Amino acid sequence: MADTIGSAELNAVKTPIFREVKKGEVRKHIITLTVRNELGVLARIATLIAGKGYNIEDLSVGETHEKGISRMTLEVIGDDVVIDQVVKQLRKLIDTIKVKDLTDTPHVERELALIKVHTATPRARDEVLRLVEIFRCRIVDVSPETYSVEITGTEDKVNAFIELVRPFGIKEMARTGKVAMKRESIPQEEE
């Protein structure tokens, strides 16, 4: 010991300051991807995210205005630092053209749901109709027993509507994943 650290030095030695491993906040991330619409591209993306131990909470895919180019919106709940890593890994995939984490950028988010509600009584029919008007959604199918309602909006809006019609009895429901896009304007009030 003496040959490397002198005793004078020893006294002056600092206590170790260990490197902190950064842990990020766990929250919902909205990630959008522009990808080449190649065989297996979706599987590749899903495999990558699952390989990091995360679940894709929500997913939507569709073609863009360019042929052969699709756009995906993903929602993943996870640690900020790890999600940053996932985004970087997604960027590395050969089929991805653009990857953005929109979570901290002003953006527009929409989803669509089709809800088949039990409306066997006149009271139920009136009530649901009123809700449809308030929420500005549409009835797309009618039967003596049911109304099928189409609603688009933010997740909160869709959830709110579902909660209001739930007491009537929901026979069937289908929800798309979210689609999201960066805002170009200053954030405005939603609708």
Next chain:
Amino acid sequence: MLRKGADIVIQTLKEEGVEIVFGHPGGAIMEVYDALYRDGGIRHILARHEQGAGHMAEGYAKATGKVGVAMSTSGPGATNLVTAIADAYMDSVPVVFITGQVPTHLIGNDAFQEVDIVGITRPITKHNFLVKGIEELPLAIRQAFYIARTGRPGPVLVDIPKDITQKLSDVSIPSLEELKESLPGYRPHLEGNLQQIRKAVRLIMEAKRPVLYVGGGAVQAEAQKELVELAELMKIPVATTNMGKGAFPELHPLALHMLGMHGTYYANMAVYNCDLLIAVGARFDDRVTGKVEEFAPQAKIIHIDIDPASISKNIVVDVPIVGDVKIVLRKLLEEIKREGAKLYFPEERQKWLERIEGWKKKHPLTYRKSNTVIKPQYVIEQIYEATKGDAIISTGVGQHQMWSAMFYKYSFPRQFINSGGLGTMGFGFPAGIGAKLGRPDKEVFVIDGDGSFMMTMQELITAVQYKVPVKVAIINNGYLGMVRQWQELFYERRYSEVDLSIQPDFVKLAEACGAVGFRAEKPSEVREIIEEALKIQDRPVIMDFHVDREENVLPMVPAGKSYRDMILEDGKKAVEAETMYLVG
């Protein structure tokens, strides 16, 4: 001109400059083998197992820097490649794997020898694809080569259904321009941000106790000249990872040799105590960092890497620089020289180097010598001396791998070939065959464990068939040695299923295959048989060294522990006094 798909495959390989292909045929790839036969322009090495073919292609790629090619049929042929694919992925080795697939109309039908190899290899390839039509075939193969060798290199798999290899087409081979256009999202970043480079320069000049931490990326980029210049100009000692060996000449006075789990005392001390760590083409693997919280605890970190996803993955860094290591180092050197290559604390820097010298003197890499029993380290030292440090060394996985990293001194990139990331037993021998075929001008030694060798030893006959004069030194301890070492140190000597004392007679095995076999049981025989082996140039040689059975690899930092917990070469739980304190 109308050509069969199979001929297009061979033609495209030739356009890519492929001289040698490693593989094993079968039904779904037969057309390609037929085209290979008819063309006659590409050499094919018939491995006896597809895993062997895959590792040969890796060894070839690692030794030459060119893209390796391995080929197999569908189903079991393809699944036999999987270990090699994963190995290439972990070590960023550029290899194109070509697999046959059942005809298009049978895909998804559980046809004979069908397996979804694209699905299976998705997480272990840089990219992979199933060719769906003959028009796509030449582009797919060109893309595969381009993706495999550019950016952070890696394995790419191309799966080709049999009917596509049989179809006729007049599709032409695309140009580089067309190729790039077909990959709109793929743009490897090479240059390095100048702003960041300037920040790095400032940190380098201001540091009192800097250390360079060099990994496989520097070998890939062949940046030795730049590294030596940087180290000498700024007086920075250099530690390398297992994958980074040879990126910086190990006989250089600034060399600290390997760091991490089986790193040298002085490399680990230097990293533990440094105030600036410059990571170059290295990825902060857990075998290097140990407990991350206590890795280089006082240091600012600069990280140069071609892969943006490698940066701040395990450890958050202060100055990230994304780019090709060689290009970035050149720019860094330019900037340093423009600033007059000044050091802010030249005396501190000098003191730092002296301190490191002290550590080197106090705990050099060493082992307990013996006149009666062969020490594994001694075998490696003797190979080093007999080959004057100029051989390419390929290893299996285990203790012998670590001793090969420690006791052979590497002075040029691509000289040390081993399975770093996946740690694949059975890698060394076939990889050595591939390396020798790629670099016939160099002696290639495979330093293998008895356990590792047995995993791919059928390739002995391959080496005999093609007259590949690799020298195989089996460090025969009759144990799965590395596992036994862990059991000794961390499981109170409960040697569960690691005994390999029942073994084939490796000398007879060599003879049975038409190779040459030697055995050494006494230290005095070691050098002798190495010299004998070196004389043989028309066939492989097996040297069976019966070594001390319970020798350990030391120093060692137990997995997940801090450098402070390093066990030293005398077996003592060392360091107590010293690394407890940081040099201030």
